[in-house]
Every structure is written in C-alpha cells, then in structure tokens.
Amino acid sequence: MSAPEPLLDEHDLRRLSSLRVRRRRPHSTGEAGDRRSGRVGSGVLFADHRDYVPGDDLRYVDWNVYARLGDLVVKRFEAEENLELLLCLDRSASMAGAKSRAARRVAAALGYLALANMDRLRLAWLPSPTGAPVAAFRGKAHASGLLEELASAPDDGTTEHARAIGRVLATCRRRMIAVVISDFYDPENAVAALAALRSRGMDVVALHVLDAADVALEPGASLLAVDRETGMEVKVDVTPQFLESLRTAWHRRADTLERWCVTREVLYQRLDVAASLWDVLGEMLGRGIAVGA
Numbered sequence: 001m002s003a004p005e006p007l008l009d010e011h012d013l014r015r016l017s018s019l020r021v022r023r024r025r026p027h028s029t030g031e032a033g034d035r036r037s038g039r040v041g042s043g044v045l046f047a048d049h050r051d052y053v054p055g056d057d058l059r060y061v062d063w064n065v066y067a068r069l070g071d072l073v074v075k076r077f078e079a080e081e082n083l084e085l086l087l088c089l090d091r092s093a094s095m096a097g098a099k100s101r102a103a104r105r106v107a108a109a110l111g112y113l114a115l116a117n118m119d120r121l122r123l124a125w126l127p128s129p130t131g132a133p134v135a136a137f138r139g140k141a142h143a144s145g146l147l148e149e150l151a152s153a154p155d156d157g158t159t160e161h162a163r164a165i166g167r168v169l170a171t172c173r174r175r176m177i178a179v180v181i182s183d184f185y186d187p188e189n190a191v192a193a194l195a196a197l198r199s200r201g202m203d204v205v206a207l208h209v210l211d212a213a214d215v216a217l218e219p220g221a222s223l224l225a226v227d228r229e230t231g232m233e234v235k236v237d238v239t240p241q242f243l244e245s246l247r248t249a250w251h252r253r254a255d256t257l258e259r260w261c262v263t264r265e266v267l268y269q270r271l272d273v274a275a276s277l278w279d280v281l282g283e284m285l286g287r288g289i290a291v292g293a
Contacts, residue, residue, distance in 0.1 A: 005151070006147070006151065007104055007105050007108040007147055007150055007151050008105070008108050008109065008112065008147060012109070012277065013112065015278070016109060016112055016113055016116070017116070019113055019281070019285075020113055020116075020117050021083060021085055021110060021113045021114045021117065021119065021177065049062060049065065049073040049074065049075060049076060050073065050074055050076055051071075051072070051073060051074075052072040052073055052074050056074050057074075060074045060075045061073070061074055061075075062074070062075050083114070083117075083119040083120070083176075083177065084119065084120040084121070084122065084174060084176040084177075085110065085111070085114040085119060085120070085121050085122070085176060085177050085179065086121075086122045086124065086134075086168070086172070086176045086177065086178040086179070086202070087107050087110060087111055087121065087122070087123050087124065087179055087181070088124045088126055088161075088164075088165065088168065088178060088179065088180040088181070088182075088193075089103060089104070089107050089123065089124070089125055089126065089150070089181050089182075090103065090126045090159070090161075090180075090181060090182035090183060090184075090185075090209070091125050091126065091127070091129065091153055091154070091155050091156065091157065092126065092127065092155065092156070092157050092158055092159045092185065093155055093156055093157060093158070094159060094183055094185040095155050095182070095183055095209070096155040097211070098211050098213065098273040099183050099209045099210075099211050099273055100155050101273070102209060102271060102272075102273040102275075102280075103181045103182070103207070103209050103271065104150045104151065105277050106181060106207060106271060106277065106280055106281075107123075107150055107179075107181055108146070108147050108150050108151075109277060109281060110179060111123065111137070111143070111146045111147075111150070112143050112146070112147070115137055115138070115139060115140050115142055115143045115146065116140045116143065119138075120136070120137075120138045121136070121137040121138065121146065122134045122135070122136055122137075122168075122171075122172075122176070123135045123137065123146065123149070123150075124164070124165075124168045125153060125164075126159070126160075126161055126164045126165070126180075126182065127157040127158070127160060127164050128164065128167075129153050129154065129156070129157075133164070133167040133168045133170070133171055134168055134171055135149065159182075159184075159185045159186040159189060159190075160186075160189060161180075161182065161184075161186065161189045161190050161192070161193035162189045162190075162192035162193045162196065163189075164193070165193035165196050165197060166196060169196060169197070169200055172200065175200065175201045175202055175203075176202055176203070177202070177203045177205065178197045178202040178203065178204050178205070179204075179205045179207060180193065180194060180197070180204070180205070180206050180207065181207040181209060181271070182206075182207075182208070182209060183208070183209045183210070183211075184206075184208055184253075184257055190206075190257065191257070191260055194206055194260075194261065194264075194266050195264070198264055198265065198266060203267075204265075204266045204267070205266070205267045205268075205269070206257070206261050206266055206267070206268045206269070207269055207270075207271045208254060208257060208258075208268065208269070208270050208271060209271045209273065210254060210270055210271065210272055210273070211272075211273045212272075212274070214250065215243075215246050215247050215250045217236075217238045217243060217246070218238060219238055219239070219240055219243060220238060220239075221237075221238045222235070222236070222237050222238070223235070223236045223238060254270065258270075267287070269283060269284060269287065
C-alpha cells in the first residue's frame with residue numbers, strides 16, 4: 001500500500017514560517033506563555049507606566065524616566081499566555097474526494113503554525129476514527145506526526161457534529177480558538193455544535209468546505225443518486241428545473257449558515273476546493289480569522 005500524498009511540501013512549510021495563529025481578541029488565563037492576554041501584570045511585554053505608590057516593587061520603577069524627568073513611575077507589563085488551538089475536522093463520508101483534500105491541507109497549515117510557535121493543539125476528528133474524542137500535540141517536534149495523521153485517516157462515517165463536539169468539550173478545561181472545517185452536510189447538527197463551542201467561550205471559526213462538483217450534473221441525464229452517508233438511493237431525472245432548484249438550495253444552505261454565524265459571533269468563511277491553500281489563508285488573514293504575520 002502506497003503512502004498517502006503529503007499535505008504540505010517543503011515549499012509550503014517555508015512559506016508558513018512567516019505566519020502564526022493568533023486570537024481575534026485577548027483572553028486572560030493567568031498562564032505565562034507566547035500570546036498577549038490583555039491582562040496587565042508582571043509579564044514580559046511592556047505596556048505603559050503608572051505613578052508609583054508606596055509598597056510598589058522597586059524592581060519595576062523606571063529609573064530612566066526618574067533621571068530624565070524626576071517622575072517616579074512604575075512599568076506596567078502585558079502578560080502573555082499560551083494559545084491552544086482546537087481543530088475540529090470533518091472526516092464523514094460526504095467529505096470524500098476534493099473536499100477532504102482541501103480541508104486537510106488547511107488543517108495541516110493551521111496545525112503546523114500552532115506547533116511551530118510552541119502552542120498546544122488538539123485535533124478532533126468528526127467523527128472520531130478511534131473512539132478517543134481528541135488527540136493532543138505540542139511543539140514543532142510533533143508536527144510530522146500531526147501531518148501524517150491528517151493525511152492517513154479515512155473518510156468514513158456519518159455527520160453527527162453535535163454529539164462529537166459534546167464529547168470533545170467534555171475534555172476541555174480552558175477556552176481556545178476552535179476551528180471547525182466541514183461541508184456541514186447536516187446543517188442542524190452543525191449549528192448545534194458551533195453553538196456548543198460558543199457557549200464555552202471559544203473563539204469559533206467555521207470553514208465551510210464547498211465543491212461546485214456536488215451540483216454539477218449533466219442536463220438530461222437520468223441518474224441513481226446515492227447518499228454517501230446513509231446509502232439511500234433516489235432516481236433523478238436532471239431537468240433544467242431540477243438543476244436550478246438544486247443549485248438554489250446549495251447556495252441557500254451556505255447563506256443560511258453564514259447568517260447564523262454572523263449573528264452569534266462565529267467567524268464564517270467559505271473554503272472553495274478550487275482555491276489554493278494560500279488564497280484561503282490570505283482571505284483568513286485579511287478578515288482577521290486565526291492567522292497573522
């Protein structure tokens with residue numbers, strides 16, 4: 001059996017070295033690490049000054065300011081925290097093919113960025129192929145293991161995001177950036193899963209994987225359509241009216257999910273399988289979603 005094609009080549013990895021995963025807004029957890037938390041205290045990033053008051057630690061007095069201006073002020077610092085990224089990746093049967101490849105490349109890029117910056121990463125397959133709700137990774141040394149797992153897990157099973165995310169959340173003890181990458185084949189379940197993540201204070205990003213081939217049927221054909229996940233069969237005559245109805249429903253489903261996300265502070269982005277990885281990451285950067293220079 002041949003090894004799966006690598007999701008990222010050496011050129012991809014070199015380009016990724018100029019990016020990093022970041023939060024949309026600061027959180028405060030009290031843990032020291034590599035990300036600004038917005039909490040001012042005894043950290044490593046200088047924030048500003050405040051007037052000295054009796055009892056302040058003299059180590060934080062800015063003696064340079066005192067020598068120049070005669071003002072006794074204390075340095076204030078912005079504490080930092082480790083970032084934890086939760087990647088929730090749809091591997092259900094409806095994702096098989098181009099959607100799976102595109103989704104896994106984006107997941108590989110985000111995961112690699114997190115690990116390269118010494119951040120914690122949790123990978124949650126939807127559904128889980130092993131029964132374990134999440135796999136944990138930390139540090140660049142584990143990037144190769146992450147990429148191998150992302151490339152090798154099969155596309156199989158049904159879309160039950162709400163149940164799968166519920167099991168994932170049972171293992172989470174802190175807030176994270178949660179990125180859900182899926183074709184959201186079951187919109188009701190997908191919405192419930194996204195809502196559950198938001199209710200736990202997560203910064204949630206929904207990457208909606210779309211493949212125009214899903215609605216690119218040949219007019220005049222008579223087909224036996226088979227649902228990849230349930231196996232249900234339906235005979236279809238591809239009339240112009242049917243095609244128009246199918247494409248309208250396809251667009252409406254994406255529009256409906258996007259509106260739901262916007263009203264609930266879930267960042268939504270469509271992931272067209274025809275787009276390059278770098279176009280996708282560039283759009284994420286431009287919209288303030290998950291990655292930055």
